[in-house]
Amino acid sequence: MAASRKFPSSKAVAADVANVLAHHVPSHARLTLALSGGLDSVVLLHTLLALRDQHPFELRVVHVHHGLSPHADDWATFCTQLCAAHDVELTIHRVQIARDDPEGIEAAARHERQRIFAALDTDFLFTAHHQDDQAETLLLQLLRGAGPKGLAAMAGKQNRPGWRATHLRPLLNVARADLLGAAREQGLAWVDDESNQDTRYRRNALRQQVMPLLAQHFPGAGRTLSRAATLQADAAGLLDDLARLDARDAIVGDRLDCAALTALTVPRARNLLRHFIEQHGQTMPSMRRLDETLRQVSDARADARVRINLGQMELWRYRGGVYLASPRLRWVEPVRWQGEAAIWVPAAGVSVRMDRAGGTGLRQTVLAAGEVTFGVRAGGEHLRLHAGGPRRSLKNLLQEYGIPPWQRERLPLMWCDGRLVWAAGIGFEADLSAAPGEAGILPYIEP
Known part of the structure; x- marks a missing residue:
């Protein structure tokens, strides 16, 4: 149990979830919980059930059956029985994971979950990411060389492009030790995913090998890293504010003015270019790719035509402006x-x-x-x-x-x-x- 808790874990967890409900969820809203059957989501389910009387809402549950584990059917059965016992509507989505995804199986599974979550007809999607998850995410992003936006890790409240629901993570201030304590206090059962022990996956290596060592030498490391993620979120927000100020004179419609871009310092120009790409809903290129793009756009002659492949989109410099466009369609007969x-x-x-x-x-x-x-x-x-x-x-x-x-x-x-x-x-x-x-x-x- 985290040292900061002065009362039973179940009450501490309920207090955090109740605070999120009070600040973000109006009465009688439609909530959907993503339930894997693991410790975290099971505790969140029971916490939400316990809070329905003081904060009324409509609760449903969704389970994504990835089919990656030989126990996947058992997990779906567990979730079915758990929801039936509490008279909660459950929807199970079976997905096919592309094992040859260039980003890896974990990324492919995450993409499938997000595709399903985006289509849910609900007001709020609750997921059970907790403080330890946040700390691990910050470390992973740090080791990838991410900037403030990446180091902000996971937001407690997020409105994702294309999603019907607002995504809420009410447990980001709760340590996994508190969730385990809450589960034991209430006598809850849950399932364990054996793949969580496989240290070939980077997150598992952090969880099983790095975080325990950090906690041994830096007590409260998880809580400190989570707080650092919050500070990075503040910094990312300030950079967004600065980009919007710079964009007032630089971006008109779908055009970014090259003269306005090159008049800025390199960090501000990079920040504005990043903002311009994000405005179009595109995945951000690596910093090296972004800097090379900025160099080509800035150093080109006034009448030069520049074309840069950013993956899903192409960036063009044309007649003194920067534009983003979809790559050329494949040839099709008339x-x-x-x-x-x-x-x-x-x-x-x-x-x-x-x-x-x-x-x-x-x-x-x-x-x-x-x-x-x-x-x-x-x-x-x-x-x-x-x-x-x-x-x-x-x-x-x-x-x-x-x-x-x-x-x-x-x-x-x-x-x-x-x-x-x-x-x-x-x-x-x-x-x-x-x-x-x-x-x-x-x-x-x-x-």
């Missing part, structure tokens, strides 16, 4: 239009509306008589935008109209009998334009 009101263009990743209009757009009779297809540029395309004018290369038109290079690769195009007749954002083939009073077809990209 699709044929058969008169429908809208057509999906796989190569462009967009849907094109085909509205009927009088005296504008392309001649309906010509399109109806020919073979109309949609796709993206392959090179060598030409278009006549004005009657009697020259046929100009699409390449030059894209440059003249200021279409960003990452959009040029996926710009939807329309052909009639193999002849380019429309380019989104640029215009129509003048020779096929509908005359006043003539039935026309007006294509445009659906929002």
